[in-house]
Amino acid sequence: MMSEDVLNVIKEQIEENPIILYMKGSPQAPQCGFSAQTIQCLVACGQRFAYVDILSNPEIRSTLPGYANWPTFPQLWVDGELVGGCDIITEMFDSGELLTLLEETSSKNPVAE
Numbered sequence: 001m002m003s004e005d006v007l008n009v010i011k012e013q014i015e016e017n018p019i020i021l022y023m024k025g026s027p028q029a030p031q032c033g034f035s036a037q038t039i040q041c042l043v044a045c046g047q048r049f050a051y052v053d054i055l056s057n058p059e060i061r062s063t064l065p066g067y068a069n070w071p072t073f074p075q076l077w078v079d080g081e082l083v084g085g086c087d088i089i090t091e092m093f094d095s096g097e098l099l100t101l102l103e104e105t106s107s108k109n110p111v112a113e
Contacts, residue, residue, distance in 0.1 A: 006059040013050070015080060018108070019047060019102060021038065023038065023039070024054060034085065034086035042098075045098055045102045047103060048106065074086060078101055
């Protein structure tokens, strides 16, 4: 059973952050190899992104897979859409698709300084 409150928090995070990664740990200290690999790809693209550490947010960790219809972490969301996990992100990075997607999203959503 998904808590409405947790679901609303997730929806809000995805709406308010054009690029958001749900991961284990933080970009500075990823807590699993898949999260670490995904972070490397995102950082190499040079665009700002938000993240949520699912290890310190157990409600989000248990609710998001049902909402996203995606069982594993990390999960990258861009422009309100689930892009995918580590394998997809790595493939997109290698092909140049990830950089294009993140640059387009960032240009549509300039960060207020």
